Amino acid sequence: MTGLPAGVRYGRPIRGGIHPPYGKELAADAPAEELPIPARVVIPMVQHTGAPAKPVVAIGDVVRKGRKIGEAQGAVSAPVHASISGTVTAIGNFLHPSGREVPSIVIESDGTDDWAEDVVPPVEPEGLGADALRKIISEAGIVGMGGAAFPTAVKLNPPAGKKIDTLVINGVECEPYLTSDHRLMTEHAVEIADGVRFLRQILGVGRVVIGIEDNKPGAIRAMAEAARSLDGAEVVALETKYPQGGEKQVIKAVLDREVPSGGLPMDVGVVVQNVGTAFAVHEAVRHGRPLVRRIVTVTGPGIAAPKNLWARIGTPINDLIAAGGGFKGEPGRVVMGGPMMGSAVYTLHVPVVKGSGGILVLHRSDTVTEEYRSCIRCASCVNACPMGLMPNFLSVAAEALNFDEGKKYYPYDCIECGCCDYVCPSRRPIAQQIRFIKTELRKKAEKAKAKAA
Amino acid sequence: MANQPTPTPEKKPVAPEPRLVVTAWPHVRTPESVPRIMFSVVAALLPATLVGLYYFGSNAAWTLLWSVGAALGAEWLIQRAKGEKDTLGDGSAAVTGLLLGLTMPPSSPWWLSAIGGAFAIGIGKQVYGGLGHNIFNPALISRVFLLIAFPVEMTTWPVVAPPFPGLDVVTGATPLGQLQIGRLTGKGLGEAVDLSLGAAFVGSIGGSLGETSALALLIGAAFLLSKRIITWHISITMLFSAALFALVFWLIDPHRYASPLFHLLTGGMLIGAFFMATDMVTSPTTPRGQIVFGAGCGLLTMVIRTWGGYPEGVSFAIVIMNAFSPMIERYTRPRRYGEVRT
Structure with a gap:
């Protein structure tokens, strides 16, 4: 990328990495559209790292959007909320993107889309302390939106001995094809910056570094502009290279610090949060809205009209593929997530979960599986x-x-x-x-x- | 899957549920493959092969046919005997046969080439378990075997007489051979060696079939480097260390010792540096290890050329360094991210 906006610097190169075909052009310029409310959602109780949530509704209950339907269990867990308004029609084990069946709650839509009555904006959030803010984030069911889905409130609560001095915001999105973070940064930079403000308030740190790959100049511009409202925040452009967005890689690239082997970012004074997470924090703290939707990129050579969709959690990916114009040619692999670390699914009935950044469809002809050979030590x-x-x-x-x-x-x-x-x-x-x-x-x-x- | 929701009538799947392939990540892969690497090496050796055919004619063609044929035949037979699926298609046996053929005297009797090809694959590769498992470069270990077992046949060099020499092969010493004789008989360099470096560059000198033309080998090397099948690490350090060694001695006594350029252009230095030492299986996988390995190859070559009993040192040098490859690798591991040094 030539001509970085004022105040944006380049990050350090990372070791290794690859340059697979990116395919970002398929959906990068498509503004995120609202996917119509699905007729039915299947909401897994497992959408995060840690203990599954426990259902707190019964079959036949009428729920409105934003109502808590699953309660967090234990220290590392996250609650789950109704993503549409309607009736609970089933509670049981349903297929999850991971390929396993997990406890889930099925809600049939009643066509309305009002927030539950307890979804109210917190009063004066700027004045709230770290614990109160963490509680809001935890109650909103926010998890790391970059894919790992670790409960955000837990990550924002480092042990007393760990001094955090820098918040790193990960807008790298190095997975090929995916453009959901790209769209979010381009269209909602101000909201992301607002979320960052609260994240910083919780951690009590001044320094914020936002890392973005240089194949997203629009996002870099938008975020650099929005970051001006945040004192001590800077945007760092990073070489387009996979896995630039890996937590350890992004820390090295923007701060030149290395997380020690076996350690965590907090061991070098850093907490990393994804841009999607920052946006979700804004929604929760500013508007009181729990995490019930996200941008999902529906893309790949096997999709007729690749696009970015605001989809409710629990929407079957079938609906998203239909919204993307259906398949183009014979589909070979349907992947939840990106081509490098996403998981292939065997049915289109699996739901969108909090960590789903994209649905990638590869052609049958690109899906050749062959026997592997001996290592020839090619290095x-x-x-x-x-x-x-x-x-x-x-x-x-x-x-x-x-x-x-x-x-x-x-x-x-x-x-x-x-x-x-x-x-x-x-x-x-x-x-x-x-x-x-x-x-x-x-x-x-x-x-x-x-x-x- | 008792609770699996059936699709509601108004929400039919976009198409009948497709049959999907489920594999672990990653879902995309490089188009690079073992056969592509091997056949690229064959392509890179084509210029040198053609020059060999031009200068040495049908003798050269038969030498190559026998060495490649024997290599392929041995691979097929042994894998059949072991009850394995044959791997002729990966191209590695063809590369071994071709490399061996290119380093043989162009007038080799057919049986010498055939023994060489079969030895390279049988003893050089398959006894270790096939592709990827051998310790020594199969072509070179076979060449070393032939040099020791058939010293006369392996050092009978026809004099270049293009195109297509007659039936009578006139033999003469190679430039390095002349250098060796000169050293042993106490003659000065200018008296002993009759070589124009220009001839060595295009290939009109005595020597092995495919290693006489520096130009042809450099074209192939440039191809491999541009395709990133080899990296600079091994080749350049090998050439550099050999040149440096030669330079020191040449500066001490230019009448006794040949110039760095002479050493780079003769006796398989180039084919060794770009096509033999870079053999993936038998060289270190670590970048720093490759530098150590390359330097060792260059140095040992020069030590053998300067003080050894053989005029030529590249084959021995690389084979010796092959043996050190695992040890070099152990001490040159890349620095790990977040490595905690204790």
């Missing part, structure tokens, strides 16, 4: 690994079921970005193999612990 994965690991050795160790050997190559440092898989000329499923090593080592450790006890 592509070593060069591509953003964490400086040696995926080749991990892959070979997993293949030999030699998990102790695998342990020598730091599998726990792997962020599962899939760069190694992407570049492998032998088509080895390296990232999965590393995951396999991690799972087996964990099992082994648990077994040893049980034996010792």
